[in-house]
Amino acid sequence: MQPLQQAPEPWTRPARPPLPLHELTLREVRDLTPHMRRLTFDMDGQLDYRAGQDLALLVPGADGELHRRHYTIRDAAPGEAAIDFVIHGHHGPGELFALNARPGDRLEARGPRGRTVLNPDADWHVFVGDETCLPGIFAMLETLPRRARAFAFIEVEDKDDRQYLDADCDLDLEWLVRNGPAVAASLPLIERMSLFAPPPGRGQAYVIGETSTVRTIRRGLLARGFDKAQIAAEGYWRPGRLGGHDHIFDEG
Numbered sequence: 001m002q003p004l005q006q007a008p009e010p011w012t013r014p015a016r017p018p019l020p021l022h023e024l025t026l027r028e029v030r031d032l033t034p035h036m037r038r039l040t041f042d043m044d045g046q047l048d049y050r051a052g053q054d055l056a057l058l059v060p061g062a063d064g065e066l067h068r069r070h071y072t073i074r075d076a077a078p079g080e081a082a083i084d085f086v087i088h089g090h091h092g093p094g095e096l097f098a099l100n101a102r103p104g105d106r107l108e109a110r111g112p113r114g115r116t117v118l119n120p121d122a123d124w125h126v127f128v129g130d131e132t133c134l135p136g137i138f139a140m141l142e143t144l145p146r147r148a149r150a151f152a153f154i155e156v157e158d159k160d161d162r163q164y165l166d167a168d169c170d171l172d173l174e175w176l177v178r179n180g181p182a183v184a185a186s187l188p189l190i191e192r193m194s195l196f197a198p199p200p201g202r203g204q205a206y207v208i209g210e211t212s213t214v215r216t217i218r219r220g221l222l223a224r225g226f227d228k229a230q231i232a233a234e235g236y237w238r239p240g241r242l243g244g245h246d247h248i249f250d251e252g
């Protein structure tokens with residue numbers, strides 16, 4: 001007689017293998033806009049990543065501990081990687097690292113990671129997010145081919161935080177200027193997306209940024225006939241949350 005097979009205990013599920021570890025050495029610091037600072041790092045080898053993916057950086061905190069913070073890979077080439085840090089004003093370890101950064105500073109990073117990447121089969125693409133998403137949205141837009149149709153709605157703090165984008169695709173890019181620091185639930189982004197008129201064909205939406213904003217926009221798109229597979233959604237920050245990210249695929 002066959003021995004009874006035991007159901008696997010939930011806690012025996014194999015752990016995911018750790019993401020590759022990278023040593024980054026800061027080469028250059030440059031302010032792109034009043035609230036966005038680019039740090040360019042030297043590193044061994046080249047990141048094997050898809051546009052929109054991020055690295056989990058281990059940044060030092062005021063408590064002397066290392067803290068994990070997610071930052072999108074804005075650009076990478078053999079031996080280097082560029083990351084754009086939002087200066088949001090709350091003085092978290094990620095922001096403070098960028099504010100105090102000096103060439104020669106070193107960091108460890110794990111990745112690339114993340115599922116908010118282009119769907120190559122989509123007939124068109126719509127991107128929505130705030131300044132924390134700008135590096136990811138721009139990186140994705142830059143890799144879309146000339147024939148691709150794309151729409152992007154990006155909220156920034158100040159009109160001088162808008163950035164120039166050199167993309168080949170057929171793009172309608174709309175900036176929403178907040179005129180002040182970011183708060184939970186971006187009503188301008190929510191309202192603008194409720195007015196978005198999808199073109200014919202099967203599109204893909206990339207909805208990222210503050211968690212409650214992402215959740216509301218995702219619900220709105222589902223109510224208007226998008227199916228779940230058509231929406232990549234991730235919460236990049238939320239008031240009071242320290243680092244991390246929010247998966248948003250569990251409701252609707």
Ligand SMILES: Cc1cc2nc3c(=O)[nH]c(=O)nc-3n(C[C@H](O)[C@H](O)[C@H](O)COP(=O)(O)OP(=O)(O)OC[C@H]3O[C@@H](n4cnc5c(N)ncnc54)[C@H](O)[C@@H]3O)c2cc1C
Nearest residue numbers: 070072086088090092093094095236238239240242243245
């Ligand atoms: C996949 C992914 C990719 C990301 N890519 C980028 C990127 O390329 N560039 C980038 O700058 N950020 C990016 N973020 C967002 C970034 O990880 C968070 O903003 C993070 O909280 C910053 O860490 P911190 O140490 O500065 O602040 P924390 O210590 O995490 O937070 C301190 C306080 O600041 C608040 N806070 C954090 N971020 C913001 C914000 N943007 N606006 C207002 N209040 C805020 C928190 O709610 C908290 O109250 C990404 C997040 C994810 C999940």
